[in-house]
Amino acid sequence: MPDALHPAFLFFAGALLVALLRGKAQALVALLVPVVSAVFVIGLGAGDGWTVSFLGYELQPFRVDRLSLLFGYLFHIAAFIGLLYAWKAGDTLQRVSGLLYAGSALGAVFAGDLITLFVFWELLAVTSTFLVWGRRTPRSVRSGQRYILIQILSGLTLLAGTIIYFVDTGSLEFSFIGLESGLGAKLIFLAFGIKCAWPFLHNWLTDSYPEATPVGTVFLSAFTTKVAVYALARAYPGTELLVYIGAAMTAFPIFFAVIENDLRRVLAYSMINQIGFMVVGIGIGSELGINGAVAHAFNDVLFKGLLFMSMGAVLFRTGTMNGSNLGGLYKSMPITTVFCMVGAASISAFPLFSGFVSKSMVVTAVLHEHHNVVWFILLFASAGVFHHAGIKIPFFAFFAHDSGKRVKEAPKSMLIAMAISAFACVFIGTFPSISLYRILPFAVDYVPYTATHVLTQCQILFFSALAFTWLKLSGLYPPELRSVNLDVDWSYRKLLPAVSRGVYAMAKTSRAAIDAGGLAILRKLGQAYYGLNGPASRLARTWPTGSIALWAAVLLGVYLVMFYT
Numbered sequence: 213m214p215d216a217l218h219p220a221f222l223f224f225a226g227a228l229l230v231a232l233l234r235g236k237a238q239a240l241v242a243l244l245v246p247v248v249s250a251v252f253v254i255g256l257g258a259g260d261g262w263t264v265s266f267l268g269y270e271l272q273p274f275r276v277d278r279l280s281l282l283f284g285y286l287f288h289i290a291a292f293i294g295l296l297y298a299w300k301a302g303d304t305l306q307r308v309s310g311l312l313y314a315g316s317a318l319g320a321v322f323a324g325d326l327i328t329l330f331v332f333w334e335l336l337a338v339t340s341t342f343l344v345w346g347r348r349t350p351r352s353v354r355s356g357q358r359y360i361l362i363q364i365l366s367g368l369t370l371l372a373g374t375i376i377y378f379v380d381t382g383s384l385e386f387s388f389i390g391l392e393s394g395l396g397a398k399l400i401f402l403a404f405g406i407k408c409a410w411p412f413l414h415n416w417l418t419d420s421y422p423e424a425t426p427v428g429t430v431f432l433s434a435f436t437t438k439v440a441v442y443a444l445a446r447a448y449p450g451t452e453l454l455v456y457i458g459a460a461m462t463a464f465p466i467f468f469a470v471i472e473n474d475l476r477r478v479l480a481y482s483m484i485n486q487i488g489f490m491v492v493g494i495g496i497g498s499e500l501g502i503n504g505a506v507a508h509a510f511n512d513v514l515f516k517g518l519l520f521m522s523m524g525a526v527l528f529r530t531g532t533m534n535g536s537n538l539g540g541l542y543k544s545m546p547i548t549t550v551f552c553m554v555g556a557a558s559i560s561a562f563p564l565f566s567g568f569v570s571k572s573m574v575v576t577a578v579l580h581e582h583h584n585v586v587w588f589i590l591l592f593a594s595a596g597v598f599h600h601a602g603i604k605i606p607f608f609a610f611f612a613h614d615s616g617k618r619v620k621e622a623p624k625s626m627l628i629a630m631a632i633s634a635f636a637c638v639f640i641g642t643f644p645s646i647s648l649y650r651i652l653p654f655a656v657d658y659v660p661y662t663a664t665h666v667l668t669q670c671q672i673l674f675f676s677a678l679a680f681t682w683l684k685l686s687g688l689y690p691p692e693l694r695s696v697n698l699d700v701d702w703s704y705r706k707l708l709p710a711v712s713r714g715v716y717a718m719a720k721t722s723r724a725a726i727d728a729g730g731l732a733i734l735r736k737l738g739q740a741y742y743g744l745n746g747p748a749s750r751l752a753r754t755w756p757t758g759s760i761a762l763w764a765a766v767l768l769g770v771y772l773v774m775f776y777t
Contacts, residue, residue, distance in 0.1 A: 216260045218274045218322065219284065220332070222249040223291070223315025227308045239299045242307045246291040246314070253284050261324060269384065272324025278653045282506055283321040283442050285651060287314055290434035290513050293632055297521055298427040299625035301528055306427045309342040317435040321442050325384045326374040326400075329443070333370055333407075336436055337363030343428030344420050352423040358705075359420040363436075366406035373399030389447040401448060408440035408491065409484050411460045415701035417484060418468075422476040422533065426524030429476060433483060433520050434513045441490045441509045450497025455578075458495055459589045461488025466596030471690045472697055473534050475605055476523050479516065482559065482601040485593060486512050492590065493574040496581055499654040504573030507648055511566040511640060515558035518633040519605060522552035525622035525630075526609055535604075540614030548622045549610045551630040558637040560602030561594060561669055565641040568669060569648065569660045576658070576665075594669070595676040602673075603680050 226245030230238055260276040276284075291314040298306055316339055319332035337360060344356035377396030378384055389397045409417045421432050448454065465481035472478045486508065493505030525548050526541060527533050542549040554565070561567040571594065578587045621627070640647050649656040683689040698705060 216256060216262065216274065216276070217252050218319070219249045219253050219288070220315040220319035220322070222252070223311050223318065227311035227315065230311060231304065231308050234304070238304065238307060239295075239302065242302075242311060243292065243295045243299070245311055246288045246295065250285075250288045250292075253281070253288060256281065256284075261322070263324075266327070271327055271384065272386075273319075273328045274322050275324030275386075276322065278651070279442070279446065279506065280321050282510065282651050282653065283438065284318060286438070286510050286513055287317050287321070287435065289636075290314070290431075290517065293517060293521075293629045294427065294430045294434065296632070297430055297524070297626055297629035300623035301425070301524070301626065302427045303346070305342060305346050306425060309339055309346065310427070310431045312339040313343065313431055313435055317439050320439045323386055326370075326377070326386050327384055329386050330367065330371050330374060333403075333439075334364065334367040336407075336439060337367055340432060340436060343431055344424045346428055347423060347425045349423070355420045355423040359416050362406065362416040366403045369399050369406065370403035373397070373401075373403060386446065388449070391448070391451055391453070401451075404440050404443045404447070405457070407436055408444065409437060409461070409487060410457055410491075411464060412700050414461075414484055415699065418477055418480040418699075419701060421480045421483075422474050426521075426528050429520045429524060430517055433479075433516050437483065437487055438509050438513060441487065441494070441505065444491065444494050445502060445506060449494055449502055451495055454491050454495030455583060455586055456495075458488045458491030458493075459586045461485065461491060462593035463488075463589055463596070466593065466600060468697060468699055469596075469600035470604070473536055475535055475538070475609055476520065476527070476533050477697075478600055478605060479519055479523065482519075482597060483512075483516055485597050485601075486516065486559065488593065489571055489574050489590065492586065493577060496574075496577045496583075498577055498581065500573060500580065500658060501577035503652045503654050503656060503658075504570055504577055507573060507652060508567075508570035510648060511558070511570045511637070514633050514636050514640075515555045515565075515567060518551060518555035518630055518637065519559065519601065521626065521630050521633065522548050522555060523605070523609065525626050528626070529619040529622065530617055535608035535612070538609050538615055538617070539612040540610070541617060541619070542610040543614075544618050545610070545621050547627055548630070549606065551627075551634050552606045552610065554634040554637055556602040556606050558641065560598035560673060562673065563641075563661070563666050563669060564638065566637045566648075567641070568665075569641055569644045572660045572665050572669070573658055591672060595672050595679075598673055598676045599680050603677065 223245055226241065230242045230245075233241055256276050258277045258281070261272060261274040263270050263272045265271075291310070294310055294314075295302070295307065298310065302310075313336065316332045316335035320329055320336065323329040323332060341356050341360040341363070344352055344359055346352075373396045374384070375396070377389070377393060377400060380394045380396055389400060391397055391401060406413045406416075417437070421429050424432055444454065462485050465484045469478045469481035469485075472481065490505040490508050490512075493501040493508065495501075523533065525545070526538065529545065530538065530541070532538065558565040558567045561571045575587065575590050575594075578590060622630075644660065645656075680689070
């Protein structure tokens with residue numbers, strides 16, 4: 213019998229109960245699930261968990277240590293905030309999917325073996341897709357289809373890697389793997405990278421998150437990519453390749469975010485930027501680097517969730533997310549405006565806000581390992597994120613030109629959820645030693661508020677703000693165009709369909725030619741045997757005789773070659 217209750221089971225059971233309820237009772241029970249589960253998780257300690265026997269092998273579906281506990285705490289907080297935010301804007305589909313999604317994330321971070329990880333990895337893919345489809349628009353349906361295909365591909369890659377890794381090593385333990393363990397380890401690495409939105413593998417995020425419901429995007433921002441960050445921290449710490457992958461992730465989204473009109477898509481690019489800092493910290497592999505990476509993951513769920521909640525409130529009230537159609541909303545949504553600015557200050561790493569504490573840990577770890585070029589890229593990325601997420605988001609949504617929209621303030625449940633996140637951003641940023649530091653995997657010997665750290669960050673923020681102001685006043689800032697920007701996804705959203713249509717047209721033409729030839733031959737045979745055209749023409753109209761004859765001849769030739777060789 214298990215010694216401790218797995219929190220994922222409580223979320224799955226809660227989802228079943230919520231599906232049977234309606235109205236306020238449904239919303240209340242959904243909100244209570246993470247609270248009840250948190251009581252059990254708080255009582256857990258490193259070393260807790262249990263194993264099961266499966267086909268003669270020992271699996272560990274539940275394993276607890278300091279790293280998994282940190283993400284366990286985080287996912288309970290995120291689930292509670294998301295379900296509170298959904299009190300007014302949510303429905304049965306979103307609440308049930310949100311609970312199943314959060315439970316799958318908990319199952320993944322508490323998994324002690326690769327088989328259990330795979331099961332919850334795929335559950336993450338399926339349950340999260342309904343949060344995209346839940347918006348019920350043609351664009352969200354198509355986006356959700358692309359999303360689930362890529363997520364399932366990640367799972368299949370993980371499964372293939374797990375099988376090969378087991379054959380090579382005889383182990384299914386989900387612990388340090390490293391790239392030196394063979395092809396299986398590399399496939400697992402790739403599977404984690406797909407879910408982590410690495411460069412060239414990232415478009416599922418920027419494609420799907422902006423198309424989800426306001427509630428769905430809050431959930432999506434909290435779980436999938438953070439599970440991938442956890443998996444990398446567990447299995448590939450100190451892998452130098454991650455330093456360069458993460459550095460690229462911090463830099464390239466800036467250019468797309470600046471020209472993007474959809475403000476939730478701006479935040480999606482910004483999320484890749486922030487994940488890049490986490491990936492760099494994991495690649496560094498030192499205690500400071502790992503602490504900084506997982507601390508930044510913790511903070512990112514809070515401040516990115518806060519930004520997505522503020523934009524979700526705008527979408528909920530106005531029905532649009534295009535910066536070209538917004539502006540002046542500070543007059544009718546002043547509280548949402550304040551919360552958005554708190555999130556903007558946190559993601560931009562203003563001193564006394566949470567992002568400053570964790571981001572400076574990663575940057576310092578990079579500097580300690582003498583990755584000077586990467587350190588410079590991270591400074592550029594820090595300036596860029598303030599430019600597009602710290603300034604652009606609140607400026608174009610709430611200030612800029614007056615769009616003339618006069619709407620109600622966000623519902624109280626949304627405001628309370630935003631208030632919790634905003635308070636956490638300020639509290640962690642102001643008192644990191646009595647909050648976040650206590651739950652990090654390694655003992656913390658780091659002081660963020662030194663003159664050097666504060667002065668450097670203030671200079672970055674000042675000159676980034678100066679650049680934005682100059683570009684805006686001079687008319688050089690990219691205009692907010694009503695358009696959809698494609699980057700790497702152009703290859704499968706435009707190029708691949710065009711190639712497929714071309715191949716289909718060529719195949720159709722070839723088949724028509726083959727059928728025409730086959731029909732002529734059949735007609736000649738019919739005339740010779742029957743002395744008339746009737747049977748041959750009727751048979752030809754019934755079956756694509758030319759194609760059948762061709763493939764029959766090919767197969768016969770293959771069988772003859774196999775038989776005589």
